Amino acid sequence: xxxxxxxxxxxxxxxxxxxxxxxxxxxxxxxxxxxxxxxxxxxxxxxxxxxxxxxxxxxxxxxxxxxxxxxxxxxxxxxxxxxxxxxxxxxxxxxxxxxxxxxxxxxxxxxxxxxxxxxxxxxxxxxxxxxxxxxxxxxxxxxxxxxxxxxxxxxxxxxxxxxxxxxxxxxxxxxxxxxxxxxxxxxxxxxxxxxxxxxxxxxxxxxxxxxxxxxxxxxxxxxxxxxxxxxxxxxxxxxxxxxxxxxxxxxxxxxxxxxxxxxxxxxxxxxxxxxxxxxxxxxxxxxxxxxxxxxxxxxxxxxxxxxxxxxxxxxxxxxxxxxxxxxxxxxxxxxxxxxxxxxxxxxxxxxxxxxxxxxxxxxxxxxxxxxxxxxxxxxxxxxxxxxxxxxxxxxxxxxxxxxxxxxxxxxxxxxxxxxxxxxxxxxxxxxxxxxxxxxxxxxxxxxxxxxxxxxxxxxxxxxxxxxxxxxxxxxxxxxxxxxxxxxxxxxxxxxxxxxxxxxxxxxxxxxxxxxxxxxxxxxxxxxxxxxxxxxxxxxxxxxxxxxxxxxxxxxxxxxxxxxxxxxxxxxxxxxxxxxxxx
Amino acid sequence: xxxxxxxxxxxxxxxxxxxxxxxxxxxxxxxxxxxxxxxxxxxxxxxxxxxxxxxxxxxx
Numbered sequence: 001x002x003x004x005x006x007x008x009x010x011x012x013x014x015x016x017x018x019x020x021x022x023x024x025x026x027x028x029x030x031x032x033x034x035x036x037x038x039x040x041x042x043x044x045x046x047x048x049x050x051x052x053x054x055x056x057x058x059x060x061x062x063x064x065x066x067x068x069x070x071x072x073x074x075x076x077x078x079x080x081x082x083x084x085x086x087x088x089x090x091x092x093x094x095x096x097x098x099x100x101x102x103x104x105x106x107x108x109x110x111x112x113x114x115x116x117x118x119x120x121x122x123x124x125x126x127x128x129x130x131x132x133x134x135x136x137x138x139x140x141x142x143x144x145x146x147x148x149x150x151x152x153x154x155x156x157x158x159x160x161x162x163x164x165x166x167x168x169x170x171x172x173x174x175x176x177x178x179x180x181x182x183x184x185x186x187x188x189x190x191x192x193x194x195x196x197x198x199x200x201x202x203x204x205x206x207x208x209x210x211x212x213x214x215x216x217x218x219x220x221x222x223x224x225x226x227x228x229x230x231x232x233x234x235x236x237x238x239x240x241x242x243x244x245x246x247x248x249x250x251x252x253x254x255x256x257x258x259x260x261x262x263x264x265x266x267x268x269x270x271x272x273x274x275x276x277x278x279x280x281x282x283x284x285x286x287x288x289x290x291x292x293x294x295x296x297x298x299x300x301x302x303x304x305x306x307x308x309x310x311x312x313x314x315x316x317x318x319x320x321x322x323x324x325x326x327x328x329x330x331x332x333x334x335x336x337x338x339x340x341x342x343x344x345x346x347x348x349x350x351x352x353x354x355x356x357x358x359x360x361x362x363x364x365x366x367x368x369x370x371x372x373x374x375x376x377x378x379x380x381x382x383x384x385x386x387x388x389x390x391x392x393x394x395x396x397x398x399x400x401x402x403x404x405x406x407x408x409x410x411x412x413x414x415x416x417x418x419x420x421x422x423x424x425x426x427x428x429x430x431x432x433x434x435x436x437x438x439x440x441x442x443x444x445x446x447x448x449x450x451x452x453x454x455x456x457x458x459x460x461x462x463x464x465x466x467x468x469x470x471x472x473x474x475x476x477x478x479x480x481x482x483x484x485x486x487x488x489x490x491x492x493x494x495x496x497x498x499x500x501x502x503x504x505x506x507x508x509x510x511x512x513x514x515x516x517x518x519x520x521x522x523x524x525x526x527x528x529x530x531x532x533x534x535x536x537x538x539x540x541x542x543x544x545x546x547x548x549x550x551x552x553x554x555x556x557x558x559x560x561x562x563x564x565x566x567x568x569x570x571x572x573x574x575x576x577x578x579x580x581x582x
Numbered sequence: 583x584x585x586x587x588x589x590x591x592x593x594x595x596x597x598x599x600x601x602x603x604x605x606x607x608x609x610x611x612x613x614x615x616x617x618x619x620x621x622x623x624x625x626x627x628x629x630x631x632x633x634x635x636x637x638x639x640x641x642x
Contacts, residue, residue, distance in 0.1 A: 081623050081627040212641065213638075213640070268616070269614065
């Protein structure tokens with residue numbers, strides 16, 4: 001890190017925090033603090049929704065995912081636009097009509113306080129842990145690559161987020177997210193331009209595409225149906241729709257973003273713009289990773305990108321074995337670079353037969369290189385049993401630090417920290433809202449004043465911030481972080497979605513049946529996660545289908561009690577508000 | 583699909599005034615054509631899938 005990088009990084013972060021604190025001042029009532037006075041317009045809502053989902057993990061781990069596994073991860077997002085349309089039609093008008101603070105308040109109008117509390121608790125567990133991972137990810141990666149103290153980085157970033165989130169509430173979160181997302185995308189765009197520019201001068205962009213494609217890195221769409229493959233068209237479209245419906249429709253960290261809309265129109269437009277922009281945005285981030293992969297076909301990459309683990313194995317009894325693997329890896333790189341040149345020459349000569357021969361040779365050496373990298377990872381696993389032996393998260397930042405010019409490194413780091421802060425702030429904001437509205441004010445002190453609730457919301461933001469920082473200190477050995485955070489969510493999202501679908505679309509299912517259905521759905525998801533090889537995107541489908549099915553069956557056996565019968569929200573009028581006990 | 587009433591009359595239709603008022607008349611915002619927008623999102627997704635598939639095949 002050169003002085004100009006420090007200036008760019010610190011200047012950006014200080015400006016963002018100061019802007020957040022300034023934008024969020026003068027919030028005295030709960031509506032202003034938790035929902036920005038319900039005055040935001042669709043551009044702010046759309047960017048805020050995108051920034052909430054796009055954490056630092058997105059910008060660090062996703063390019064590494066493309067480097068290691070190709071672009072097929074983009075299929076994970078294919079269900080998102082469908083979910084945005086469904087939610088715009090169904091959930092948004094209901095949430096707006098009821099003038100609720102949290103999504104879980106709505107459940108009480110339909111199923112009673114038990115289901116509301118259960119869903120709130122599931123959310124608090126899942127989001128509390130995810131926020132810890134969101135905070136931990138950039139701290140871990142930056143500490144490894146730049147040698148910063150991970151604990152200090154964690155605490156500093158965490159405290160910066162807590163400062164403006166606690167003081168300014170939702171308005172500060174949403175306003176800063178607009179700038180944070182733009183900075184993050186700007187940083188990625190600069191990285192992409194430099195990655196392409198750093199390719200050998202005789203390699204054109206189309207040739208770079210062809211090399212990446214021939215080496216399996218532009219595999220954006222795969223129509224093969226396989227329940228065990230994590231990313232294919234079907235798991236992305238079906239599993240991804242369920243996941244996105246649950247995440248955007250029932251996860252308070254997202255619902256709170258569009259509850260801030262000045263009208264149904266503003267909220268809907270925010271969601272729909274997200275639906276239109278998100279898939280191309282993820283494609284772009286993955287494409288950065290694919291270009292970094294092409295870059296490393298001409299410049300020797302390290303055998304293992306995690307420098308800390310590399311140093312550890314060099315000091316261990318396996319040092320000689322690792323050195324042997326490094327030498328083998330270097331030989332394979334030289335061989336591979338020669339094969340890439342042969343492939344390029346064949347392409348330029350338009351010689352199809354030679355292209356196929358060169359591709360076969362290239363894939364062969366690539367398979368051997370992958371085996372060498374796997375052997376190195378296994379060696380690292382033996383050096384420190386239980387250590388994270390995946391280096392996917394370190395690939396992109398290694399490229400940034402080693403090859404980007406002064407100033408740009410600071411900008412990309414600022415982009416990563418901005419993304420971390422934006423996702424963390426939404427998480428803390430929603431955790432505080434749910435704790436105060438669904439637990440404290442509903443179960444603890446129903447007649448609490450607005451001032452008391454605002455004060456408690458600020459305290460809860462700080463408390464959840466400290467929890468996230470604390471969890472981040474222990475969150476390691478999670479492999480690819482972007483997978484880890486989505487897997488964690490997928491353990492709960494299907495069940496929560498089942499409860500909301502029952503609330504939206506059934507009139508006769510009672511609170512008791514919904515509650516039982518949720519428990520059975522959650523048990524099914526846990527069983528799939530522990531006892532089967534099913535890819536995690538399908539857990540969302542299982543949780544939802546089993547949850548809804550079990551509730552419908554349970555309804556036949558559970559005696560209806562008059563108190564459980566409440567009017568359906570889909571047919572409810574503004575009188576619904578009287579059922580919500582805040 | 584019902585829209586919620588808008589507070590403050592920003593989206594409400596005002597009666598035509600016989601005499602000039604001291605307040606400038608706010609332009610009536612156009613209500614989005616929701617079926618068109620929903621279709622646009624889905625069609626864009628379909629186009630993206632086709633482009634991504636072509637991209638995959640073109641460079642594989």
